[in-house]
Amino acid sequence: MIKARFYHAGCSVCVAAEQALLVLLSPEVEVEVVHLGEQPQRVAEAEGAGVKSVPALVVGHDVLHINFGAPLDALK
Numbered sequence: 005m006i007k008a009r010f011y012h013a014g015c016s017v018c019v020a021a022e023q024a025l026l027v028l029l030s031p032e033v034e035v036e037v038v039h040l041g042e043q044p045q046r047v048a049e050a051e052g053a054g055v056k057s058v059p060a061l062v063v064g065h066d067v068l069h070i071n072f073g074a075p076l077d078a079l080k
Contacts, residue, residue: 006033011050012059014041017073021059025070033063040079047079 010025012018026035038046040058050060054067057075061068 006030006063008033008035008061008063009038009050009053010035010059010061011038011040011046011055013074013079014039015073017071018059021070021073025059025061035061044079047076051076 008029010022012022022037026037029035038050040047040050050058050062053062054065055062055069055076056067057069058073058079059070061070
């Protein structure tokens with residue numbers, strides 16, 4: 005099983021990206037959705053993973069920035 009984290013801030017861009025992306029991923033990918041607006045204590049975790057803006061999908065050491073909803077600094 006491949007594990008991934010999808011970080012977002014709850015904005016309309018982020019929610020649309022979540023809805024579009026999750027249906028496209030293989031069932032072999034287990035995705036944890038992290039709403040940084042509701043879990044601000046995880047902003048440092050996202051930053052440590054290399055996330056610069058949300059929405060972003062992290063798979064292993066790879067960060068895929070999807071569209072542009074907000075810079076990570078705006079969530080601190």
